Every structure is written in C-alpha cells, then in structure tokens.
Amino acid sequence: MTSRSYCVVGGGISGLTAAYRLRVAAGDDATIALFDPGDRLGGVLRTERVGGRLTDVGAEAFVLRRPEVPALLAELGLSGRQLGTTGARPLIYSQRELHPLPSDTVVGIPSSSTSMAGLVDDATLARIDAEPGRPFSWQPGSDPAVADLVADRFGEQVVARSVDPLLSGVYAGSAATIGLRAAAPTVAAALDRGAACLTDAVRQGLPPSTGAPVFGALDGGYQVLLDELVRRSRLEWVRAAVTKVEPGWLVHDATGARRHADAVILAIPAPRVTRLVDGLAPRTFAAASRVVSASSAVVALAVPRETPFPECSGVLVASGESLHAKAITLSSRKWGMRGDTQLLRLSFGRFGDAPENSAVRASDDELRAWAVDDLATVFGVAVEPVDIRVQRWIEAMPQYGPGHADLVAEVRAGLPPGLAVAGSYLDGIGVPACIGAAGRAVATVAP
Ligand SMILES: Cc1cc2nc3c(=O)[nH]c(=O)nc-3n(C[C@H](O)[C@H](O)[C@H](O)COP(=O)(O)OP(=O)(O)OC[C@H]3O[C@@H](n4cnc5c(N)ncnc54)[C@H](O)[C@@H]3O)c2cc1C
Numbered sequence: 458m459t460s461r462s463y464c465v466v467g468g469g470i471s472g473l474t475a476a477y478r479l480r481v482a483a484g485d486d487a488t489i490a491l492f493d494p495g496d497r498l499g500g501v502l503r504t505e506r507v508g509g510r511l512t513d514v515g516a517e518a519f520v521l522r523r524p525e526v527p528a529l530l531a532e533l534g535l536s537g538r539q540l541g542t543t544g545a546r547p548l549i550y551s552q553r554e555l556h557p558l559p560s561d562t563v564v565g566i567p568s569s570s571t572s573m574a575g576l577v578d579d580a581t582l583a584r585i586d587a588e589p590g591r592p593f594s595w596q597p598g599s600d601p602a603v604a605d606l607v608a609d610r611f612g613e614q615v616v617a618r619s620v621d622p623l624l625s626g627v628y629a630g631s632a633a634t635i636g637l638r639a640a641a642p643t644v645a646a647a648l649d650r651g652a653a654c655l656t657d658a659v660r661q662g663l664p665p666s667t668g669a670p671v672f673g674a675l676d677g678g679y680q681v682l683l684d685e686l687v688r689r690s691r692l693e694w695v696r697a698a699v700t701k702v703e704p705g706w707l708v709h710d711a712t713g714a715r716r717h718a719d720a721v722i723l724a725i726p727a728p729r730v731t732r733l734v735d736g737l738a739p740r741t742f743a744a745a746s747r748v749v750s751a752s753s754a755v756v757a758l759a760v761p762r763e764t765p766f767p768e769c770s771g772v773l774v775a776s777g778e779s780l781h782a783k784a785i786t787l788s789s790r791k792w793g794m795r796g797d798t799q800l801l802r803l804s805f806g807r808f809g810d811a812p813e814n815s816a817v818r819a820s821d822d823e824l825r826a827w828a829v830d831d832l833a834t835v836f837g838v839a840v841e842p843v844d845i846r847v848q849r850w851i852e853a854m855p856q857y858g859p860g861h862a863d864l865v866a867e868v869r870a871g872l873p874p875g876l877a878v879a880g881s882y883l884d885g886i887g888v889p890a891c892i893g894a895a896g897r898a899v900a901t902v903a904p
Pocket residue numbers: 466467468469470471472492493494495498499500501502514515516517518519520697698699700724725726729753754755804850853854879880881886887888889891
C-alpha cells in the first residue's frame with residue numbers, strides 16, 4: 458500500500474486528536490501535516506504558570522459523565538494524571554447574595570420547587586409547584602430556546618437565577634441563545650417520550666446521583682494531554698494559516714506554500730471553516746455561516762493562601778447582577794491543590810454583552826481591576842494578588858441555538874468525500890465532545 462498523506466487544519470484539541478487518530482488508523486508511513494499559525498499548539502487549551510504553578514487559562518476541566526477524556530487518557534497511559542473535584546460545590550450569586558447551587562436540576566431547570574427555595578420568590582415557588590397541573594403541549598423533535606420554555610413554565614426568575622448562571626458558564630451564552638436539545642438533551646428526550654410536563658421531564662432527565670465527582674482535570678494541566686497527542690501522532694507542524702483548500706486535495710497556506718493530501722480535516726472554528734469552503738462546499742458554507750460565537754476572557758490569579766474565601770468551589774453569577782464576571786472558580790479549593798498560594802480564575806464575557814461590559818474591548822488593566830472588585834463584592838475580601846494573568850478567547854464559544862443539530866447535519870452533508878470537519882461547534886462545546894467529533898471526522902477519511 459502506498460503511504461497516505463493527510464492535512465489537518467487547526468492545532469487545538471480537535472486537530473491534535475484528529476492527528477493522533479489518523480496516525481493510529483493510517484499507520485507509521487502516513488504523512489500527517491498539521492497547520493496552525495499560533496506560537497504554540499493547543500488552541501483554547503493553554504497551561505501557564507501563575508504564581509509559579511501550572512494552571513489552565515483556557516478550558517480547565519472536563520465532564521466525567523462523558524467517556525471521551527478518561528478513555529483517551531487511558532489509551533495514552535495518562536490515567537494517573539486525572540484529578541477529581543474535592544466535593545466542594547459552587548454557589549450562585551444572585552440578588553447580591555450567595556446561594557447554594559440548587560440540587561436536582563438539569564442545567565438549572567428544576568424538578569421541584571424544593572431546591573429553588575431562597576433563590577426565587579414565593580410566587581415563583583408556587584408556580585413551579587403548580588406546573589404539573591397546567592396544560593402542556595410539546596411537539597416531539599422541537600427545539601425551543603431554553604429561556605422560552607423555562608420562562609413559560611416556571612417564570613423569568615428561574616431563567617435568570619438558576620439556568621443562566623449554568624449556561625453562561627458552559628457556553629458564554631444564556632438560556633435565550635441556547636436550544637433545549639443541546640443544553641438538556643435528556644430533558645428533550647423525556648419530552649419526546651411523552652413526559653406530562655416540564656417538571657416531570659426534568660425528573661426523568663436527572664443524571665443518576667452516584668456521588669462520584671462530576672468534573673475531572675489534569676495534574677499538570679491540559680498541556681500534559683497536548684504533549685502526548687503531539688508525540689504519539691508524530692505530526693509535522695506547519696506554522697501557518699491555511700488560506701485555501703482545493704479539491705483533490707491541495708492545501709495552500711499563508712506563506713504561499715502548497716501541499717497535496719489524500720484527505721483534509723478542518724479542525725477550526727466555524728467562521729474559519731466558512732472561509733475555506735466558500736465555493737467548495739456550498740451547503741457546508743451556508744450552514745457554518747449561521748454559527749455565531751461569543752468571546753470571553755479569563756483572569757487567573759494567585760493570592761495568599763490565607764485569603765478567607767468561603768467553603769465552595771466557586772461562584773456562578775445570575776444574569777442581571779452588577780458584576781463583570783460571569784463565573785469565579787476557586788481552583789485550589791475545587792481540585793484540592795496545596796501550596797503557598799491559592800489559585801483562582803474569573804471568567805468574563807457573555808454572548809451579546811453591551812460594548813461597555815465587553816471582555817473583548819476591556820483593556821488588561823480593566824479586566825484585572827474588574828476581577829479584584831468582583832472578588833471584594835462577592836466574598837467581601839480585599840484580594841492582593843501575588844500574580845495575575847489575563848487571557849482572551851475571541852469568538853471561541855459557539856452558541857448552540859435552537860435547531861443546532863439540524864445545522865450540524867447540514868454542515869456535514871455538504872462535505873465532498875475526502876474533506877471532514879471537527880470542532881467545538883459540532884457535537885458539543887466541551888473538550889469531550891471535541892475529542893468525539895475528531896474521531897468521527899477521522900472515521901470518514903481514514904483508510
Ligand atoms: C474560556 C473557555 C473556557 C472553557 N472551559 C472549558 C472547560 O472547562 N471544559 C471543557 O470541556 N470545555 C471548555 N471550553 C471549551 C473547549 O475548551 C473548546 O471548545 C475546545 O478547546 C475547542 O477546541 P478546538 O480544537 O475545536 O478549537 P480551538 O481550540 O479554537 O483550536 C482551533 C485552532 O485552529 C487554529 N486556526 C484557526 N484558523 C486556522 C487556519 N485558517 N489555518 C490553520 N489553523 C487555524 C487556531 O490557531 C487554533 O489553534 C472552554 C472554552 C473557553 C473559551
């Protein structure tokens with residue numbers, strides 16, 4: 458068999474996983490060129506030293522309910538590096554107070570009024586209790602914005618104070634910009650099966666409570682995984698952006714060089730995909746053009762160990778609060794790290810932010826000041842960072858709006874043979890879904 462050659466466009470977790478899976482599928486002789494113009498590989502996965510300690514300043518965790526990351530770590534011999542959360546839970550900041558994170562919800566959508574007590578007013582609690590008695594109609598297969606359904610059944614307070622904080626953490630979006638099927642697939646499935654009302658569907662859609670940690674992370678940060686994927690895939694890193702892809706396949710990069718390949722995987726965000734498939738795959742172009750994305754910024758701080766934060770893993774912020782941050786992670790508490798300092802992260806930026814509150818427009822100095830101010834407001838502590846780092850992620854968080862699955866089916870259906878896509882706008886925004894989508898892309902082009 459003649460050796461095959463592949464081009465992977467994009468060196469984030471999607472592209473690196475694709476390169477590794479191509480190596481496994483195509484064997485030692487295959488040529489795998491990976492294009493990325495960055496000064497490092499990893500895309501949104503970035504591990505840096507803050508206060509002398511390695512910390513992730515992009516994604517920092519992965520959900521353990523999905524199998525992809527633990528399975529990949531096991532395959533790469535890295536299971537020993539997997540960390541679990543300590544059991545500390547996040548709080549919700551709403552109405553200028555801290556509240557326990559409601560239990561027995563699916564992305565904040567309640568299965569009863571019990572866990573919402575204290576977070577929403579009495580009228581809303583009564584409305585949740587009365588929901589099963591109200592007429593309910595559901596079109597199987599439909600995909601409303603989460604906000605539309607939840608506000609209709611439970612009221613605006615549940616949206617703003619319980620659902621938005623969770624969805625803004627995951628998507629930098631809100632219940633208004635995310636479809637039910639992406640946000641809460643088990644709830645949508647229960648409704649399709651004929652659940653009597655939303656409360657009933659949430660009850661059916663609750664994950665089994667095993668007591669096991671919900672999130673994992675890597676000792677040494679995501680860099681550990683990135684390094685191993687690079688090593689095992691034996692990819693050739695072409696440090697340039699791809700500017701054009703021609704059928705057959707010919708890949709042009711920004712230096713003017715061209716390279717032939719038997720197949721190409723585009724592992725780049727949707728807005729970049731549209732530039733490369735314009736004229737080549739019209740259906741894919743049209744569908745990918747409909748994906749909109751949010752930008753965010755992470756401010757990572759190291760603060761003196763004795764800084765008196767409450768017992769929690771962090772704080773999710775309700776919408777409408779007069780804070781800049783959308784979430785605070787007390788990383789040292791969350792992962793049980795010891796040391797002379799505590800590490801924490803604040804995340805900024807929601808889809809549709811007003812310009813004056815935009816994480817993209819704010820200067821680094823403003824973001825640092827917002828972080829310190831928000832910590833004082835939320836915890837009542839004056840924080841004196843010993844180190845602080847600002848990291849921006851522009852248009853890095855695709856919004857899974859209503860009907861997203863149909864859009865993705867259209868993206869894939871429009872691809873000619875030999876061209877595949879991977880990335881966070883396809884089957885889920887998180888690292889596990891990116892790993893899954895990369896494997897799926899390789900399966901369509903590998904021998
Ligand atoms: C702040 C933040 C926090 C997050 N936290 C979590 C978390 O805790 N857990 C979780 O599971 N997920 C999290 N996510 C989501 C997850 O990190 C991302 O969805 C995922 O890392 C995206 O990986 P990717 O490879 O698809 O894309 P990216 O990481 O965006 O990589 C794409 C790469 O393509 C390159 N590129 C772009 N255009 C071209 C071109 N024309 N030619 C060549 N290369 C190109 C870019 O330089 C980039 O390196 C977070 C995301 C953000 C932004």
